[in-house]
Ligand SMILES: Nc1ncnc2c1ncn2[C@@H]1O[C@H](COP(=O)(O)OP(=O)(O)OP(=O)(O)O)[C@@H](O)[C@H]1O
């Protein structure tokens with residue numbers, strides 16, 4: 026599984042799944058064949074790859090030839106407390122271009138907030154080949170987890186959580 | 188001399204019968220079970236063995252047909268306000284936000300709104316849900332929903348936390364993550380909750396979590412074994428000792 030760089034989208038998978046993947050990997054020695062991993066977890070290969078790709082985007086794991094391998098950052102996240110883990114992910118999200126761009130966009134807006142519609146347009150602009158709604162979902166859930174972004178679904182307002 | 192840990196809950200020779208169309212059926216027979224302060228007990232048994240019924244008797248929702256349940260040495264009567272329950276299907280109200288769902292469990296316990304909010308916030312933080320306060324359950328993954336369920340139960344600051352298959356509606360990776368976080372929270376000694384009784388039908392889950400595993404056979408549900416798990420944490424699933432315990436529980440269940 027080779028990918029060139031990280032300007033790409035973020036797979037819309039649960040944070041708990043990604044964290045579960047790194048814990049599992051750690052409990053089996055930090056390295057595993059991807060097919061074997063899917064097998065022992067009774068997961069579909071496609072789903073497994075999606076979670077691995079999300080973990081890879083966050084630099085928690087690496088995927089050299091058919092294997093998934095823990096990165097030092099992943100090991101740090103596994104060992105961290107619930108609270109520290111959120112801070113580590115917060116730092117990491119700041120390095121991901123999509124999050125960086127959304128953040129810069131909010132920085133310019135009044136009150137550091139924007140409507141969902143505006144954010145969707147911004148996403149479509151940054152990633153023209155991706156499903157913007159999907160990306161929005163991923164940004165909201167990772168953003169909330171890391172306390173980087175907030176979102177109010179009643180008013181459909183997206184904002185900088187600070 | 189170190190003092191003996193207090194016995195938090197003592198299930199003494201408890202049986203439960205239900206009246207079914209075909210007549211009276213004994214679901215649980217002569218159950219004896221104790222949880223000491225600080226203990227993590229896992230009850231494992233097949234579907235229909237009476238695990239949920241046993242937990243409901245521990246919190247006073249169901250009354251034993253015979254025997255009695257003592258809480259800190261005293262016979263219990265009615266709903267036990269010193270327990271809190273986490274459910275398989277989260278038990279969240281969809282029209283309330285995360286914060287409101289957590290506060291809901293406190294309505295009968297903390298009078299002032301400010302203190303209720305403060306308490307809810309504290310436990311939302313403990314389970315790692317800061318940032319989700321105004322989210323609705325529909326916006327959350329299963330793993331996040333169950334963190335809300337856990338925060339709501341912890342916010343009550345119960346002496347005894349009861350968990351009824353709390354991970355079984357989650358996907359496999361999320362359940363791995365939540366089991367780890369639950370152990371983190373439980374082993375944090377500042378925390379108010381340190382005594383847990385959790386029910387599962389998954390043997391590996393029992394061996395991973397428990398200080399002691401209580402095995403419930405079925406029809407009628409009787410205690411088929413009581414095993415202390417002497418493996419330091421964190422436990423590794425491929426450790427031969429881990430696998431020995433899995434085999435032992437399996438053979439007692441079969
Ligand atoms: N209120 C009730 N009235 C009649 N029968 C009941 C009642 N509650 C439970 N039962 C029966 O008692 C038995 C044990 O139920 P219980 O839900 O406690 O089992 P369980 O071990 O939790 O099962 P599962 O693994 O499926 O959750 C079942 O046969 C169930 O139908």
Ligand SMILES: [Mg+2]
Pocket residue numbers: 238239240351
């Ligand atoms: Mg049950």
